[in-house]
Amino acid sequence: MAEYKRASSILSTPSGFCPGCMHSTAIKIIAEAVDAVGQSETAMHILPVGCSTLNLAYWKGDMIGAAHGRASAVATGFKRCAPDRLVFAYQGDGDLAAIGLAEIMSAANRGENFTVIFANNQTYGMTGGQMAPTTLVGQKTTTCREGRNPESMGYPLKMCELISNLEAPYFVARYALNTPKGVIDARKGITKAFKYQLEGKGFTFIELLTNCPTNWKLSPLATIDYMNSNTIPYFVPGVYKDKGAQL
Ligand SMILES: Cc1ncc(C[n+]2csc(CCOP(=O)(O)OP(=O)(O)O)c2C)c(N)n1
Numbered sequence: 001m002a003e004y005k006r007a008s009s010i011l012s013t014p015s016g017f018c019p020g021c022m023h024s025t026a027i028k029i030i031a032e033a034v035d036a037v038g039q040s041e042t043a044m045h046i047l048p049v050g051c052s053t054l055n056l057a058y059w060k061g062d063m064i065g066a067a068h069g070r071a072s073a074v075a076t077g078f079k080r081c082a083p084d085r086l087v088f089a090y091q092g093d094g095d096l097a098a099i100g101l102a103e104i105m106s107a108a109n110r111g112e113n114f115t116v117i118f119a120n121n122q123t124y125g126m127t128g129g130q131m132a133p134t135t136l137v138g139q140k141t142t143t144c145r146e147g148r149n150p151e152s153m154g155y156p157l158k159m160c161e162l163i164s165n166l167e168a169p170y171f172v173a174r175y176a177l178n179t180p181k182g183v184i185d186a187r188k189g190i191t192k193a194f195k196y197q198l199e200g201k202g203f204t205f206i207e208l209l210t211n212c213p214t215n216w217k218l219s220p221l222a223t224i225d226y227m228n229s230n231t232i233p234y235f236v237p238g239v240y241k242d243k244g245a246q247l
């Protein structure tokens with residue numbers, strides 16, 4: 001019989017996430033993937049700015065805090081100095097796809113040998129639910145009260161599609177965390193990305209579709225249905241690039 005154990009990278013301290021927030025699930029499976037590749041003592045976790053940083057309280061291993069949007073630049077510097085360490089950044093959509101868009105595209109285009117895990121909850125969660133580059137058409141936020149209008153606000157950025165079209169990235173995939181299967185697949189995808197990194201294959205990118213019950217103003221259960229009806233049809237889960245599978 002399988003015995004459930006807390007991943008060794010996570011302390012028993014309570015998280016600061018709102019109830020039902022999928023950042024919590026994401027951090028759990030990242031920690032399990034770190035364990036799966038045997039790097040819990042040595043992994044370097046690059047923290048961005050946003051709610052994803054709340055895992056600061058219960059992540060056991062090494063971390064570096066980056067300025068808003070700069071996690072990929074900090075990861076580049078650290079990984080180049082310590083090429084044997086497993087390095088990953090865990091960034092939200094405001095951090096990665098708005099203020100940090102230049103950094104993520106440049107790091108991906110250079111094929112830097114680290115992993116970026118991207119939590120796409122379609123809003124700026126930490127600062128009160130403003131529109132993010134990934135906010136869906138028609139989705140209401142505090143800065144687009146009538147809903148996102150693409151005529152004046154553009155369309156939601158599809159980061160997996162953009163990054164997988166660059167030459168250098170080695171593995172690019174998107175998973176939705178609103179079902180048990182999605183969570184299991186995401187853990188496998190993160191583990192695969194970490195393995196590729198440890199083999200020196202280059203840039204790996206995992207997008208996780210997550211929620212923000214507080215700013216979406218929905219119960220945690222209602223966010224699951226919302227994601228099925230709205231998020232997943234636009235941000236289609238799947239493996240967008242896997243150079244290892246093409247060999
Ligand atoms: C230079 C700078 N600009 C703005 C902020 C304010 N700020 C903090 S978190 C955040 C948005 C984070 O949104 P996202 O990356 O989507 O993370 P989430 O909270 O949704 O997980 C902003 C704009 C900041 N801390 N630093």
Ligand code: SF4
Nearest residue numbers: 018021051125212213
């Ligand atoms: S504000 Fe949103 S993203 Fe941040 S912890 Fe709460 S539910 Fe999660």
Ligand SMILES: [Mg+2]
Nearest residue numbers: 092093123125
């Ligand atoms: Mg966000």
